[in-house]
Amino acid sequence: MNKPHFSADEITELTVGLNQLARNLWWTWNQEAQEVFQQLSPRGWQNLYHNAVAVLHEVSNYELRVRLQDRDFARQARAVLDNFQTYLKEAKTWGRENAPHLLQNPVAYFSAEFGFHETLPISAGGLGILAGDHAKSASDLGLGFVGVTLFYREGYFQQTVNQDNWQSEYYTRLNPRNLPIEPVLDAKNEPLVCTVEIAMNEVYFQAWRVNVGRCPVYLLDTNRPENEQHYRDLTLRVYGGDSTTRIMQEVLLGVGGVRLLRALGVQPSVFHMNEGHAAFLTLELVREKLAEGKSFRDALARTKAECIFTTHTPVEAGHDRFSRDLVNYALNRFQSQLKLSLNDLMALGRVHPEDANEPFCMTVLALRVSRAANGVSELHGQVSRQMWHCLYPDKSPDEVPIGHITNGVHLLGWMKGPVRRFWRRKLGPTWESSVNSADFWQRLTDPEFIADEEIWALRYNLRRELIEFTRRRLLIQGLRLSQDDFIAFDQLLNPDALTIGFARRFATYKRAPLIFQQFENVLKLVRDKQRPIQFVFAGKAHPRDDEGKRFIQHIIHLSKYSELKGYLVFIENYDVHVGRQMVSGCDVWLNNPRRPLEASGTSGMKANCHGCLNFSILDGWWREGYDGTNGFAIGDDSHPDSIEEQDRRDSENLYQTLTEEIIPCFFDRDADGIPRQWIQKIRRAMATLVPQFNTWRMVQEYTRRCYLFK
Numbered sequence: 001m002n003k004p005h006f007s008a009d010e011i012t013e014l015t016v017g018l019n020q021l022a023r024n025l026w027w028t029w030n031q032e033a034q035e036v037f038q039q040l041s042p043r044g045w046q047n048l049y050h051n052a053v054a055v056l057h058e059v060s061n062y063e064l065r066v067r068l069q070d071r072d073f074a075r076q077a078r079a080v081l082d083n084f085q086t087y088l089k090e091a092k093t094w095g096r097e098n099a100p101h102l103l104q105n106p107v108a109y110f111s112a113e114f115g116f117h118e119t120l121p122i123s124a125g126g127l128g129i130l131a132g133d134h135a136k137s138a139s140d141l142g143l144g145f146v147g148v149t150l151f152y153r154e155g156y157f158q159q160t161v162n163q164d165n166w167q168s169e170y171y172t173r174l175n176p177r178n179l180p181i182e183p184v185l186d187a188k189n190e191p192l193v194c195t196v197e198i199a200m201n202e203v204y205f206q207a208w209r210v211n212v213g214r215c216p217v218y219l220l221d222t223n224r225p226e227n228e229q230h231y232r233d234l235t236l237r238v239y240g241g242d243s244t245t246r247i248m249q250e251v252l253l254g255v256g257g258v259r260l261l262r263a264l265g266v267q268p269s270v271f272h273m274n275e276g277h278a279a280f281l282t283l284e285l286v287r288e289k290l291a292e293g294k295s296f297r298d299a300l301a302r303t304k305a306e307c308i309f310t311t312h313t314p315v316e317a318g319h320d321r322f323s324r325d326l327v328n329y330a331l332n333r334f335q336s337q338l339k340l341s342l343n344d345l346m347a348l349g350r351v352h353p354e355d356a357n358e359p360f361c362m363t364v365l366a367l368r369v370s371r372a373a374n375g376v377s378e379l380h381g382q383v384s385r386q387m388w389h390c391l392y393p394d395k396s397p398d399e400v401p402i403g404h405i406t407n408g409v410h411l412l413g414w415m416k417g418p419v420r421r422f423w424r425r426k427l428g429p430t431w432e433s434s435v436n437s438a439d440f441w442q443r444l445t446d447p448e449f450i451a452d453e454e455i456w457a458l459r460y461n462l463r464r465e466l467i468e469f470t471r472r473r474l475l476i477q478g479l480r481l482s483q484d485d486f487i488a489f490d491q492l493l494n495p496d497a498l499t500i501g502f503a504r505r506f507a508t509y510k511r512a513p514l515i516f517q518q519f520e521n522v523l524k525l526v527r528d529k530q531r532p533i534q535f536v537f538a539g540k541a542h543p544r545d546d547e548g549k550r551f552i553q554h555i556i557h558l559s560k561y562s563e564l565k566g567y568l569v570f571i572e573n574y575d576v577h578v579g580r581q582m583v584s585g586c587d588v589w590l591n592n593p594r595r596p597l598e599a600s601g602t603s604g605m606k607a608n609c610h611g612c613l614n615f616s617i618l619d620g621w622w623r624e625g626y627d628g629t630n631g632f633a634i635g636d637d638s639h640p641d642s643i644e645e646q647d648r649r650d651s652e653n654l655y656q657t658l659t660e661e662i663i664p665c666f667f668d669r670d671a672d673g674i675p676r677q678w679i680q681k682i683r684r685a686m687a688t689l690v691p692q693f694n695t696w697r698m699v700q701e702y703t704r705r706c707y708l709f710k
């Protein structure tokens, strides 16, 4: 029957459903759901940075009801909402089959940051993105999982660049009303308030819930009227302030996080510390057991049996260390409940417990009080065993109990529209359900099923999207800077050029400007009109990292004032959205860290499903992923000890691979204008890398090897 429109009741149901959907991040990995919000207000969608909650506020309730009188639109919304409900209620999940008891007693995953989507910028980089992708895959797998982090009211900094090409930082205040979060309420419908002892004070906090599909993630927030102003601002910024703020944030995360879960009646069977920041949770678990009358030794052993720990970096500065005075100050009141002397407490965080000069290290605490620990790639596992061998003097380095589980990315969350449409056309509307299987990606090896021409068309489509995105962003950057020699933005970048991308935190070990060490040689390459190449860069330096800021300055300077102008651009304010454009639109994803300091790296994994090829040092995940046919390596599986020697060697190898392998392969076109060898590499990359380097595989591995294992 062809009803002209939906009934008033049906429309009410749809509006309620859309409001619920906007507050569940499931829409961030569902294309059709995003299209519904986008259609409601295309310009709002763009200006509000793809924020479904804000779009619903932009549109009046009356408009929403009227718009739903459009039957096509209402049907589309209905289909999305039906899918969403099916997802939420799905009974036969991997988690139910393989880890049913976790549904009662979940994994509690503590992380100082979670990166979910550009509308909720409470993450500084890769660590947070990994946590977000972990949560999304836990949801997809139907695993019993809750996340805990902080609600940073001003998030992570936004980057601009001043007249001197120097990074400056500014913060915008997030408005909870416009975010996909909900206040956690008590039985009287008031905000649930808990307390934690910090320094000499009782600090109050409330919480917000982010619905990540089927899994909740809780954000703790000290912005409560009961607190003095400096405690209200404790959760202002991601890693904000000095080490006093830092240790207090960590007390809140660890101790406060456990208390919130208890207040909610959640009894986790395992506590997963994502990086050492969360390690104070072990002290709260010990305190609970002491309060039940257990001895300290027994309490510690039982706590250890509940905890697992993932370490994320071999960089020394990446491991929090606090002085004895600071520990004494920040844990003053809490510590008295542990019935531990300051020396005994310090001993838990020291490699050499008796060394009075040694600071308290969060990683040491986490390693001491966890039943299993892991690094995030095979090489990082090895490096971590060496690094922490000092804690296990009676073992050989190989026997140090730190294993590895290689990182991944949440595929559907990263996959861009054109790639999704490509698979929908090829495989029909149910393609998403098999996207994590190896069989799915094996199809790429069959030219009967997918022709080179189709892959090449997809690549052109993605590169075009990146270039137009870059033109828009640079126009905005240029307007603010008002330079005299304004580049003609609408001609910026060449849609036919081999496009090389680099985007990451500008930590110095990642050596962003390495490729430009061969400046004269790179100039020769960009002058070749027959074989055009170009570079797109982005990334933030830590606010206190002047060396990293100098790297940014150098690259922007080259992009504006050297002969690379027009062939090199820097996109400001790298975030999830910029990242998604770049990993999909570039042809080559460049990564040249100083080995072995890149523990895993994940941006290159996001490139794989888009047919962007990795070009990287054999460090982190790429050392496991690269097989000689599915991308490009810089150097070999070794590195010299001398940093100077390493930098020199790597920059030479980089240039050599670029000129001898990459450029010839990309421009070797047959009579039909297709680069057959290049496309063969894309097929190999998709077939061999995508099914391995994703969080669907990773979370299963954590479950089998850590969450279930005792």
Ligand SMILES: *Cc1c(COP(=O)(O)O)cnc(C)c1O
Pocket (backbone or CB within 6 Å): 124, 125, 126, 127, 129, 503, 504, 505, 574, 575, 576, 579, 580, 600, 601, 602, 603, 604, 606
């Ligand atoms: C993926 C991602 C990262 C991490 O990438 P790396 O390769 O580990 O540097 C950092 N920031 C953003 C915004 C990302 O999307």
